[in-house]
Amino acid sequence: MRSRDVILGRVRRALGGPTGEPATYETDIDRGYLREHGARTTEETVELLAENLADYRAIVHRCTDEKLSEVVMRLLAERGAQTVLVPPELPAYWIKAVDATRIYDHAANTPAELDGVDSVVTACAVAIAETGTIVLDGSPDQGRRRVTLVPDHHVCVVRVPDQVVSSVPQALERVDPTRPLTWISGPSATSDIELDRVEGVHGPRTLEVVLCEEDGWLQ
Known part of the structure; x- marks a missing residue:
């Protein structure tokens, strides 16, 4: 043995x-084992997600689906983005108001081309409230993994409440383990031996999460 x-x-x-x-x-x-820690309403779960995202230094925004295009436009304008990377099946109305050159995700995109892009806008597969984690699975509305790792600014839209779960076990039930999963808890960061924090080493330096609320979901 x-x-x-x-x-x-x-x-x-x-x-x-x-x-x-x-x-x-x-x-x-x-x-x-526990599937979630404590009993929460859907509203409380969404609030916990927003709190934990902010705790990991993600910048959290909230809006309705009707205002989503305006919010994305404002975020990119405030960033001064001249170019935005777009996954192949990102809903067109999300960026219809954006005044930036669209660069669509293609296999032929080189790392140098992606590095020159100012921002990327994606959807997500699921968001986990207890850990403040966004999960991407490479679906057409999210693009391949590298499009969210190379650009320095990532705007990620989370559908509320459909894409929000309480815990990791609940998230695992929603994702396909054979897909290229990327789990994101805040902007990319690392620390050296003296614990000096450095952001943007192996992913975006700035992560902005838009919690897009369906009209009337609290009713």
Whole structure:
């Protein structure tokens, strides 16, 4: 028996589970953990998402679907964006008011071309309130992973309340694990050994999240 199997068997024994290798992960792995922490209304879940996004230094905006185009236009104008990267199936009305040159996501785009883009606007797959995390899955309204990692400014639209869940387990039920998932908690940042924070190292320096509320969802 390999050392790895011995160690894992001891871990399973300590957790009160079977000591041998699981026959199937669906039946032999305990899934009795909490699916969310505390009971919240939909409104409270959305508020928690906004709070945790801000805690991770994302800039949070809220609007209705009717005002979304105006909000996106304002965010790009305030940034001074002359070019905006657009995923192939981003809803056209989201950026209809934007006064910037559209650059559409194509496989032929080089890293240098993407690096020269001022901003990118995308949708998302799901947003997690408890962790303040946005999940992208490479769908046509989000584009390939690199379009959200190279440009320095990312505007991400989250549909409220349809795309908001409380917890990671709930988010995992919504995504396809075979897709190229990108989990984002705030703008890109890292720290050196002296804990000096540096932003924009391996992703956008500025993340703006627009919580786009469906008309009448609180009624």
